[in-house]
Amino acid sequence: MPRNYLITGGAGFIGSNYVARLLQRGEQVIVYDNLSRAGAVRNLAWLRKTYGESSFRLVQADVRDSQSLQEVAQEADVIVHLAGQVAVTTSVVDPRTDFEINAAGTFNILEAARLSGRDPIVIYASTNKVYGGMEEVKVKELESRYAYVDYPFGIPETFGLDFHSPYGCSKGCGDQYTRDYARIYGLRTVVMRQSCIYGTRQFGIEDQGWVAWFVIAAVKRLPITIYGDGKQVRDILFVEDLCDVYDLAIEHIDLAAGQVFNIGGGADFTISVWEEFGPLLEKLLGESIPVKRGDWRPGDQRVFISDIRKAQEVLGWKPKVGVKEGIQRLFEWVKTNQDLF
Template identity: 60%
Template sequence: MNNQHVFITGGAGFIGCNSADHFLRRGQPVTIYDNLTRRGGRSNLAWLHEQHGGDHLRVIEADIRDYDQLAGAVAAADPAVVIHLAGQVAVTQSVIDPREDFEINALGTFNVLEAVRAHAPGAAVLYASTNKVYGGMEEVGIVQDGRRYAYADFAHGIPESYPLDFHSPYGCSKGAGDQYTRDYARIYGLRTLALRQSCIYGPRQFGVEDQGWVAHFVIATVMGRPIAIYGDGMQVRDVLHIDDLVAAYQAGIDRIDELRGEVLNLGGGPDNTLAIWSEFGPLLEELAGRPIAVNYGPWRPGDQRVFVSDVRRAAERLGWRPTVSPRDGIRRLYDWVAGNPELFGG
């Protein structure tokens, strides 16, 4: 039995429930702190209880914006590990309601760090940051390579040393959390690690059009719903399967003393990329066994032609590399969606 208690904010979400499943399988007690407003959260919790029962799993339905409640929960749990995943996740929603975005992502992250500083200062703290902290990157050269775009330079992807440029309220709020997480290691000695995540996908993801696009396309295909492609579909992203992400989390926890205060990119890197429709579309048609009709719309403001993470530093510092190919990972996701249509209104 591993008695290291793990406290996961946003633990009922896609990444959170898969992380909780990993730690529960290791015999570690887990506390999930989640306001349960995201679609799929309650079914994810039901799945965790089916898999593990309730002996080592505690769920607190609460909001990270409520510091007193959060601090009390952290104090009661006395965790060895805190994984901060709770957040407002969509750029589009941040533009519609920037105050809510700020309060959840910036203030909420500040609350988590303060709660740890006050009540669990020895805990390993992992923060789920985002590649959006690098901004629009309009100055980066892009070339067309067949049916996809590619960087003219940056053959290994965008490194952590690339200048930060917080476009959108979402970029600002997540970027604030990213920098607070880093600075709390420097100023207060917390054992923090900020992870700038790219496109994460896998089972138990309830993707929608403006967040979780891999799962959104798979769900729409299985359920026979329309798919809209903004731009020409040759935009390229690096994708990372949830199993590889959780493995990186575990490596970060295991090495937290040497990683304290660092920032790492976590994505599929150049070896795990997809053009969002010119390559993903044929793969989905192969899985579905039929043609898939899509509607094309204009480019959305700030939509990058390419984003690929340079993950060489993560490989070096974590002793980690992605192992699940996009083809294999998307097949697993497709099979999960097809096997659970009732979760998607089918």
């Protein structure tokens, strides 16, 4: 029997990919989005063209609107909360708006779920930024990347929280509220502390979505600036694998409720920001890519790799799309759809 899904940020990169999956299998979907992000209107047009004009219901509204959220939550069996302010740099410039969207907006979601009387499942897209700059973690420098000295599998969920930057604070606030609503109110919530997610339908910009931004900039011959030395390492996760873990958490909510999961490519799917990614991108493009160099940005971790073993053990989830395959798929999508950028 189809479930009723409420997807906040449903016209965004992750949201539109997950909505497409839900529509494909016949679920009832409400897309809740204020359409402020670049690409949101284009993603909506793609969803309507692919699945039909009336395949989903659009509520054009903001997560700061608690009344609107309470109304739509009356229909939801599952709420996947993806809407948010997503850039660290933007949060530094305008911390109040960042707080109102990420912290207060998530609180509005949780209250709407609690007051709905439907006991909905709530999936919250948190971030690895809740672990802060992680300056105390020992890192070694290799030829093309940095590496952890003491965390061969990556950073586990038990690692201490240290909200660095207004963005880290606002997302961390939502993270902890989501976790606590399971403890205090019995709400079936799941926190996904996501690493670098990338894939098709991602309209990356310099401040957010770096994998997509580098691909878009390379294909469009736009200037690229590398901040730091380019040896920073991230575990990257293709969006289809992220959608898989959402599905598994919902399917196994009896095990997942109240839990926090680090979700990324893990130790097997990592790449350094430019020293390794640059040559791979140049090979796909068939030419060298000139770049500018800039100073390190505040809170930029030398390494972040998620320890994803908890999600593997509890949910039976493991990423499937390797780094080279995923980047090639993204590259081909951007190359084929240059008119969208």
